[in-house]
Amino acid sequence: MELLGATLRICVDDLDTAVPFYERLAGGRALRFERGGVEVAAIGSFLLMSGPEAELEVLRKVTATIAVKDVTEAHRLLTDLGARVIAGPVPTPAGRNLLAMHPDGSIFEYVDQSG
Numbered sequence: 001m002e003l004l005g006a007t008l009r010i011c012v013d014d015l016d017t018a019v020p021f022y023e024r025l026a027g028g029r030a031l032r033f034e035r036g037g038v039e040v041a042a043i044g045s046f047l048l049m050s051g052p053e054a055e056l057e058v059l060r061k062v063t064a065t066i067a068v069k070d071v072t073e074a075h076r077l078l079t080d081l082g083a084r085v086i087a088g089p090v091p092t093p094a095g096r097n098l099l100a101m102h103p104d105g106s107i108f109e110y111v112d113q114s115g
Contacts, residue, residue, distance in 0.1 A: 007047045008047065009062055009064060011049050015050040018048050018050075022044075026043045026044030026045065038051035038055050061107050066109065071110055075100075078102075083101060086100065092111070
């Protein structure tokens with residue numbers, strides 16, 4: 001499995017207030033979208049999320065988002081290594097993702113950019 005990078009997941013109270021700071025910090029523009037009632041802004045290596053507390057509580061349990069070349073390949077390797085896939089793979093606006101719990105109990109999102 002080829003790891004392409006990681007994104008830091010940050011829950012914020014007000015996306016409109018937080019985005020300008022992270023745009024300046026990362027030197028880029030935010031890609032904004034909504035998913036499951038949560039507003040999201042992807043800026044460089046940061047993924048900002050804002051929304052209902054019940055949704056954010058679940059999202060806070062995910063340690064980081066890991067970009068991979070192929071989510072299907074990641075699914076196979078993670079399963080072989082003893083991780084438990086708890087959601088996905090499913091299509092997203094930018095590709096596919098899955099959530100996996102590693103044997104140590106940490107939860108990661110794995111994403112690819114295939115359509």
